[in-house]
Amino acid sequence: MRADAVRNLDAVLRTGARLLAEDPSTSIAAIAAEAGVDRRTVYRRFPTKEALLAAIFQAKLDSSERVLDTARLVEAQVAVALHRYVEDIIPVSREWPVDVRRMMRADPAANARREEQSARLDRFVQRAADEGLLRADVPVHWARAMLNHLVDTAAHQFPLLDPPQAADLIVDTLLNGVGRR
């Protein structure tokens, strides 16, 4: 593949992720225009809109899978893995702001992959509970959901927070809350 083609492809995917996150009904024409590319160029690479969406989802899934691997959720010490995961997943969430739950209906194949990644995190949080990092009187799924949302919040509502700061804040408030003790 030629170098400019790679550039364009990349621009289309990222621009698509951004615009579709703002408005899921964004047209291909709008994405192409924003990416500085003709509409026809997008259609050459992706036969249908579904295919474009699928490619965007795959790109996000590729990034987050790398993060899950690097964090060593199974082998590493729980606190360390947690901090590392959070710190690394924030840039991914920022680069690919597209809503993951949306792919559920749009692309069953990608959704299966997403669920598998989600299950890895489930197991990690379960392990954190087993090893006594988490309170026993709170559902594990609740802690899991909280982790997800704290990451999303830091990534998108606090764009000025750099990943290490964000990770500190997230882990701290996840474990200790925001109340004065």
Next chain:
Amino acid sequence: MRADAVRNLDAVLRTGARLLAEDPSTSIAAIAAEAGVDRRTVYRRFPTKEALLAAIFQAKLDSSERVLDTARLVEAQVAVALHRYVEDIIPVSREWPVDVRRMMRADPAANARREEQSARLDRFVQRAADEGLLRADVPVHWARAMLNHLVDTAAHQFPLLDPPQAADLIVDTLLNGVGRR
């Protein structure tokens, strides 16, 4: 207005909120069909799709405004007001699952109203911080975002949790986190 008309109108608004929450690009025809009503009936009540969306947003805003009033965020004791607000806002979030941020682009008027309600909560959380309920080393906006997301999580990802239970869990984990101390 005739009684059956009221029923139909109500069904359209609720069905619309539900379907649009799942898929923001749901057509009027789909909403009408799901509500057991002809497409033409919807158009008689709402001249345009925008108008239907606006009505749905207004319905949600009406409900949540009542909750904000009842919670007495300014006068009541902070802990009491917090618990009451959370307990009452959960059913509202469940009945009107439509995404509030989406109305930002769709309906500027409704958005202004939403921001005003949001500001009331901002002030309440600020007051909670001032009165020492919240840690001083965490941004107030962070606590605010956390509150929002915990409510959403309890409302939609834990549909079996009844409002009082949910309120206990939310307030507890908001203030104390999910970590063993």
Next chain:
DNA sequence: TGTTAGTGTCACACTGATGTGACAGATACT
């Protein structure tokens, strides 16, 4: 029971988005 308000349905015009064909022109790589 009669009147009125409200609904369902066939039909139609219009708009915007999707997807395709063909071809000339530009750009990257050797």
Next chain:
DNA sequence: AGTATCTGTCACATCAGTGTGACACTAACA
């Protein structure tokens, strides 16, 4: 510089959703 690759553009067919008109029909309310 030459070649294969990639892109922009005019044009077109298609489809789904929006919004409207007219008319017969049904259900609520007095």
